[in-house]
Amino acid sequence: MSRILVAEDDPHILRLISMWLQREGHVVFEARNGLAARDLVRAEPVDILVSDINMPGMDGLALIESVIGEGCVRRGVIVLTNRWDHAEIRDRLADWGVTVLPKPFSPSRLSEVVESLAAGRPTTARMAPPPVSERGAC
Amino acid sequence: MSTQTSASTDQGLLRDLVGGLSVSGDGRTLSVGVVGSAAYASQPPGHCLDACLEGDPGAALMRGCEFLRGALRNAADVAQLCDGKCSKGFRAAAQVTSIAGSPATVVTVEGPLTGGPGRCSPVDLLGRLDDAARLVQRIGQMLEENAGFANEILQNYEQLNLIFDLTQQIANVTDVREIEKVLLERVARLLSSDAVCVVAAEGACRTYFAQPQPDGAVSRGPALNPAELAQAADFVRRTRHVRVAVVGGRQVIAAPLVRLDDKVEVVLADRSAGRGAFSAGDMMLIESVLAFGGQIISNTELHERMHRMLLEVTRALVAAIDKKDHYTSGHSERGGFLTRLTAQELGVPPAQQQTMEWAGLLHDVGKIGIPEEILCKPGKLTPEEWEVVKQHPRMGYEILQPIASLGVILDGVLYHHEYPDGSGYPEGLRGDQIPLVARIVHVVDTFDALTSTRAYRRAYSIERAIEIIRAEEGSRIDTEVAEAFFRALTRYRRENPADFAARFSIGSEKECENACA
Numbered sequence: 001m002s003r004i005l006v007a008e009d010d011p012h013i014l015r016l017i018s019m020w021l022q023r024e025g026h027v028v029f030e031a032r033n034g035l036a037a038r039d040l041v042r043a044e045p046v047d048i049l050v051s052d053i054n055m056p057g058m059d060g061l062a063l064i065e066s067v068i069g070e071g072c073v074r075r076g077v078i079v080l081t082n083r084w085d086h087a088e089i090r091d092r093l094a095d096w097g098v099t100v101l102p103k104p105f106s107p108s109r110l111s112e113v114v115e116s117l118a119a120g121r122p123t124t125a126r127m128a129p130p131p132v133s134e135r136g137a138c
Numbered sequence: 139m140s141t142q143t144s145a146s147t148d149q150g151l152l153r154d155l156v157g158g159l160s161v162s163g164d165g166r167t168l169s170v171g172v173v174g175s176a177a178y179a180s181q182p183p184g185h186c187l188d189a190c191l192e193g194d195p196g197a198a199l200m201r202g203c204e205f206l207r208g209a210l211r212n213a214a215d216v217a218q219l220c221d222g223k224c225s226k227g228f229r230a231a232a233q234v235t236s237i238a239g240s241p242a243t244v245v246t247v248e249g250p251l252t253g254g255p256g257r258c259s260p261v262d263l264l265g266r267l268d269d270a271a272r273l274v275q276r277i278g279q280m281l282e283e284n285a286g287f288a289n290e291i292l293q294n295y296e297q298l299n300l301i302f303d304l305t306q307q308i309a310n311v312t313d314v315r316e317i318e319k320v321l322l323e324r325v326a327r328l329l330s331s332d333a334v335c336v337v338a339a340e341g342a343c344r345t346y347f348a349q350p351q352p353d354g355a356v357s358r359g360p361a362l363n364p365a366e367l368a369q370a371a372d373f374v375r376r377t378r379h380v381r382v383a384v385v386g387g388r389q390v391i392a393a394p395l396v397r398l399d400d401k402v403e404v405v406l407a408d409r410s411a412g413r414g415a416f417s418a419g420d421m422m423l424i425e426s427v428l429a430f431g432g433q434i435i436s437n438t439e440l441h442e443r444m445h446r447m448l449l450e451v452t453r454a455l456v457a458a459i460d461k462k463d464h465y466t467s468g469h470s471e472r473g474g475f476l477t478r479l480t481a482q483e484l485g486v487p488p489a490q491q492q493t494m495e496w497a498g499l500l501h502d503v504g505k506i507g508i509p510e511e512i513l514c515k516p517g518k519l520t521p522e523e524w525e526v527v528k529q530h531p532r533m534g535y536e537i538l539q540p541i542a543s544l545g546v547i548l549d550g551v552l553y554h555h556e557y558p559d560g561s562g563y564p565e566g567l568r569g570d571q572i573p574l575v576a577r578i579v580h581v582v583d584t585f586d587a588l589t590s591t592r593a594y595r596r597a598y599s600i601e602r603a604i605e606i607i608r609a610e611e612g613s614r615i616d617t618e619v620a621e622a623f624f625r626a627l628t629r630y631r632r633e634n635p636a637d638f639a640a641r642f643s644i645g646s647e648k649e650c651e652n653a654c655a
Contacts, residue, residue: 016288020288020292105295106296
């Protein structure tokens with residue numbers, strides 16, 4: 001069982017992802033935008049972050065950038081994004097060691113990635129730590 | 139903006155509901171709680187306990203807990219458990235209902251806020267209980283429906299995702315076997331099976347695994363003996379419908395994969411013990427996934443077949459042209475092959491390599507319009523005869539031009555005798571003005587001419603031909619293309635010596651027989 005935060009602005013997709021992951025036995029937290037998600041993980045670290053890219057306020061890239069180096073996400077990050085998103089975004093995410101899954105997401109594939117992240121070593125180790133001043137509570 | 143949810147989301151909803159039903163006022167409290175089923179056992183029946191606690195910390199707590207324990211132990215008897223026995227004016231009632239398919243007990247506890255004898259009426263209590271039970275049941279139904287919708291959507295997502303993956307795959311892969319592999323590995327994963335096997339019409343079985351197999355692992359498909367396999371496959375082949383059967387003590391799902399020419403293959407999967415039975419959802423999933431997968435495979439097969447046919451027709455055509463001049467027998471075929479090899483070496487995208495191969499194959503089509511006595515003349519041509527020969531690129535272009543789809547290929551045909559220094563024909567183009575395809579065809583054409591025996595000379599060796607071409611680099615030969623060609627040729631010769639020898643029977647006599655006699 002992992003503690004998973006899902007950041008997604010579309011409430012229906014958010015519900016669906018969260019329902020699916022709960023059914024797989026995980027404890028799921030929901031956030032409707034990047035800022036809410038950041039506050040949530042800073043207050044209490046999670047194992048896995050599942051994030052959308054396009055969200056109002058703070059988008060997925062900014063969210064990942066701000067939390068991943070802080071150690072608030074212990075096991076890894078999964079990004080669910082539009083299949084036709086720009087290659088540069090994908091490259092950037094790949095550099096961060098983030099797993100990218102296309103939308104509409106495949107529930108079985110999502111579970112596979114969650115399981116392997118939960119079993120594997122933390123992916124945050126691959127990240128360069130951010131400047132000290134930006135470090136959060138984690 | 140954020141809410142915590144957990145495995146108890148549904149229970150949270152119930153808690154809100156029973157909270158809403160609970161009332162407090164007129165010096166009395168009425169609380170409603172849900173206890174009983176395994177799924178909801180973890181929920182603290184807070185309202186009941188709260189009611190007890192608020193009423194009389196000592197006796198009521200004890201009574202309340204006793205009551206709830208009774209409810210958990212044997213729901214049916216609870217109604218009598220407390221009625222009339224609760225001290226200090228507490229009353230309780232319970233009713234068994236079900237939530238999302240599992241049994242649950244709705245309980246109500248009524249009691250005074252302060253001490254003293256209770257003034258509650260049993261009718262109120264039971265009425266309240268009825269309302270609560272009905273609402274809980276309704277909520278249970280809604281949760282069930284909700285879960286059903288979610289399942290449906292999740293399954294659609296799964297299928298949609300597979301369709302996207304396959305279409306994306308097909309954009310890069312035109313190989314039917316590769317598409318089949320992608321499709322069936324995915325099917326195995328969707329069905330939570332270790333492997334699936336495809337039983338071909340003649341009974342042979344191709345196995346695909348859900349997870350990549352380690353090298354050297356003993357591959358294991360569905361564990362079925364051949365007779366059982368044939369039996370399961372036969373039914374599906376006849377009916378063309380998915381079927382779940384128990385074969386040899388194991389659950390097997392079998393579904394049709396219809397290929398080109400209405401050929402039915404059967405996809406079989408089993409599940410190892412402990413992974414549960416195949417559901418109606420699994421049956422629907424495999425049937426629809428294989429239906430569109432089969433469509434994609436059929437289309438790709440059809441495309442491959444048409445392409446092969448077109449190539450064969452073209453080869454027959456150019457072979458007929460080559461026959462006119464025995465010295466150039468096989469020249470066009472080799473031209474196509476070498477053009478592709480060189481295009482590959484130059485990093486040309488695969489689709490364009492294909493087009494260029496066609497150009498290589500068709501470049502001399504115009505020779506059909508050159509009189510045989512000139513084409514096969516032993517010895518040097520007169521200037522007039524030479525002018526006639528120089529017409530063949532334009533003639534080829536004119537023959538092929540009506541075929542609109544040939545496009546770039548026409549460039550290769552029309553310009554394959556243009557030289558970088560501008561001294562070529564028919565238009566005297568220079569350097570980069572000459573399309574890449576034409577520059578490639580020119581190099582391989584020159585090479586093949588040099589390494590073939592002509593009416594007026596014997597064939598040069600490959601090494602000598604390369605020397606001759608190198609000497610003309612920059613003037614009549616494009617340097618970059620020629621060097622790429624040499625690299626590709628050398629590698630091919632090293633890696634495929636037998637094939638190379640068959641294609642290039644270099645140095646052997648090619649007699650000019652009847653046609654040129």
